[in-house]
Amino acid sequence: MSVVSDIKNAAAAAIQALYQQPFTAADIAVNTTKPEFEGEYTIVVFPFTKFSRQKPEETGQALGAWLTANYADLITGFNVVKGFLNLQVRHQYWIRFVQQAHASRQVGQKPANGRKVMIEYSSPNTNKPLHLGHLRNNFLGYSVAEIFKANGFEVIKANLVNDRGIHICKSMLAWQLFAHGDTPATTGIKGDHLVGDYYVHFETILKEQAEPIISDVLEGEFKDFDGAEKERIIKLYQALQKPEVQADEEKSTKIKDEIKEISRNRTEIMQQAKIMLQQWEAGNPEVRALWQTMNSWVYEGFDETYRRLGIDFDKMYYESQTYLLGKDLVEEGLRKGVLFRKEDNSVWIDLTAEGLDEKLLLRGDGTSVYMTQDLGTARLKYDDYHMEQSVYVVADEQNYHFKVLKLILEKLQEPCADGIYHLSYGMVELPHGRMKSREGTVVDADDLVDEMIATAAANTEELGKVKGFSEEELRELNETIGLGAMKFFLLKVDPKKKMIFNPEESIDMHGFTGPFIQYSYARIKSIMREFSTADLAVLADYTHEEALLPMEKELIMLCEQFDGILEEAQREMSPSVIANYAFLLAQTFNSFYAKKEQGKYIYSVRDAESDSKRKLRLQIASLTASTIKQSMKMLGIAVPERM
RNA sequence: GGACCGGUAGCUCAGCUGGAUAGAGCAGCUGCCUUCUAAGCAGCAGGUCAUUGGUUCGAAUCCAAUCCGGUUCACCA
Incomplete structure (x- = not known):
């Protein structure tokens, strides 16, 4: 249960009591309160004036009064500005949240929900190394898989290799x-x-x-x-x-x-x-042997790249084994009358009623096309796993293909049809347009990773904050930062939008970036290192009675929103939702950390004004760190203890 | 031509299931390291939310039209 849903439910009850209207919680708009007003969450009351038959202000007053009277353990005060009812959430509510989160030890992991999804991503051709475009695909697929897992789904990460x-x-x-x-x-x-x-x-x-x-x-x-x-x-x-x-x-x-x-x-x-x-x-033996040999070289190379990127798969499919599939589906389609045969013996489906074209499924000579094997592979995957959803992470230039694929499967009444979902993403482009292999502008994945790690190493060296690190620790840190910068760069943008990458400027490590968030995490861990695990352990049953200061509350509220963010990211299949959230959280912590009044750091943990404040802040810091860590894990990014 | 996607600050992007004065980062300019980590913080400056019309208490957000950019409509994959 989240605060927002608690508030919505309370508001729905209020509307029922005051106006006898069956207004569902889902129809109530609750936003965070703008900083210039008092309160944490705000209910928009305009929609209720239709049946309250009062001015928005009066409606807000009536609702606020009812809520403070009947939901006193949730809401302690309110004010109304125009049509906005600003609510003050009981401070114990926040304290309780911090303690529960601390006790549960694992933030952002929901219990298994018994649902199963397959995410197919990466899907490389075996004639070329991976490039920048593949990186977006790989990171997206991996991240979406993590997001599904955190939301309680069972996930099969699949890779369909185009090996022939x-x-x-x-x-x-x-x-x-x-x-x-x-x-x-x-x-x-x-x-x-x-x-x-x-x-x-x-x-x-x-x-x-x-x-x-x-x-x-x-x-x-x-x-x-x-x-x-x-x-x-x-x-x-x-x-x-x-x-x-x-x-x-x-x-x-x-x-x-x-x-x-x-x-x-x-x-x-x-x-x-x-x-x-x-x-x-x-099946010429000589050709097949050469094919096997050269593919095995490619797989060794891919494995190394995948390992470095932290990308993995549960199931590999190979087109050499699936490219003949789909013909039986076509036969069935012909029998069902969904498909038809032309004079030259080729087989088609007519999609003109759906506003599309006629689509070829078998050539006149009986050989199949791309679509045919994809139909067959869709059935194969479903037979293998019976998942409710089958996600394809594929660039948006194939939007039409997947639209047609799903449509045909529906017409064939295949059980896998409903679950087909094309996670379409925009291409990564250079400042002057698309990467073109013929013009030699393709950005190689391995080169880019090397470059990022080198940049991270240079920064680490220059800042000189990692004295006492072993060679191995240093290598690992720079890899974490370099990869983190790259992954974050590619995941922070809404997947469906194309994005621009300028190889002239190396990927930034300041501001809205992976290293910024990693740094914020390391900083929190540095604070926590001053305290023993025993200090942390006694926090769980501690009852905090002092008033919460603004930024203490702000951080708690943000952490409390994490579950909702995870759900949204899964619903939208968009890691960028999490990237934005992680950045906001890190940024807020940094403000908290650096907030100074009259020459004093007012949110200092070590130099807190009281023992209870010290413990509370330590707890908030710990919760923030866990939330950042889990957010970054959703993006496939590790966070360092020191940097 | 049909279908689909995009157009928000100089640049890269959030915000889009309608809500209060449209936000970040970068770049530019000011300050802040005897401080629990300055890969940081605070501030200044920067906008006809492509255009026009509509829907309504309220539109960057929804609808329509237009303009610009992209993708796609292969017996390629």
Whole structure:
């Protein structure tokens, strides 16, 4: 039970008693009171004037009087300003909260609720190392999983690895052609980076081979093409010659892009890659062996990155094992009449009634597409775990895909359909736009982590506050701070918004940042170190009778809101809710810590004006520390005892 | 063109289930380390909440239209 819900329930009872109106607690607006007015929480009374038939002020007075008379253990006083009823919560209420929180020892962990969710995140391709975009995905997925757990859910963290397809064949082919047998072991290059390097190599060759073909086409020469493709390319060429197209830059760029794409497909190296993909699908032993070897290099690299990032999974899925799934669903769909077959034998679903298009599910040759395997995988996951919700952490460019996926599953009456939830997040962009591998602007995840830790180390060194730390402790501290800065940076923004990352400026460690909060935590721990565990232990049964000073109350109130914040974060699937809260809490503690009047620190724990105040403040500090620690844990961020 | 998302301080973002005078951080300017940690604190300055209209006691928040930016609408994944 929270204060806000207590107040809402009391207000609902008041309305029932005074006006005989069945107003539910959920319909009552309760906010924190603005600092310029007296009170802690405020009820907005405007909505009640309809049936009170009094002015807002009178309605507020009547409600306030009733509440202080009938809920005296909750509310001790009130004042009314216009339509706002400001309530003063009984000071014992706050004290009781502090003591209960202290006694329970574990803040922000709700008991198991018997509900099960799967969170799929990360889901990398195995042809390239992880980059900045993946980091947002990984941190989001991990954090949302933590948030669900804290709210009492059972969580399965899943990773669907895209380990097959043309992209990995590109790396494999380039390796075969140019690597002379190099391995991570012989070169000392991390496996995922080595494989990524050959992917880049492939793209370079591809570009070289495509260029003459493209320039031929642009000059009206089509010798590299035949059949339908030739017709298509000629059509594009002719379209490009039209004066109205040449005047329209957007249009001509689009046509040129298509010409480039078709030309790239005509290159020798691309043809080889396609052959390799066919060999892979046919189970060619040599190709399969190379595939296994190179993927294993990538997994070693990924494992290292994941371990460093503190990211883990309960269940791995591999597309090489799931890409053929979904065909039976299509068969069933055809039988149910939800799907239909065209003359060329391809299978479709008609979603025009839903304002969407027709969507292909099986090609004419019977092979499946991305959507088909996702349908099958959705069923597989559900068969594996029977979870009530299946969350996909995937960038917002796939919004349409997931909308369609859910819709099709609903139409097929799959039991997993209702639980499908696309946690869509915005891309991380550079100041000049999206990261482009062809332009070499991709920010590598490992490099960024290194950089962050180095920055943290430089700061730690400069501040010189960690005398007596061993080498190992120092390394661990800098890793905690560097990673904390990075995770917080990527999680503090609302997931659905795209965000800008400027690699020129390193991620800040002051202000609204992870290190700021970590620092605040370490500072509290430093205060607490002055006192023994016995000092803390006797606090639980201590009854505090003195009045609460403003910032003592403010901190208690903030800590009391934590449960509600956790629920909101889970409901919204938004770690940023917690990031904002943790910052506010840390910031408030810092003000509390530094508040000075007439040359004295008025909230000093050590030099408190009385024994009871010392104990109360120690308790508040301890509770604040636990709440900060748990908040940061929800973001996958550790907090140091000293920094 | 259809669908979806976004537009709040110089910059990066909160606030959006309607509530009191729109908040942080960074950057800029002032102060504060004989103090339980200055990765901190206090303060100054900075706004037609894209535009217009509507809904009502009340709109950054809801609705409509418009403008700007993005994503997507592949027999790619």
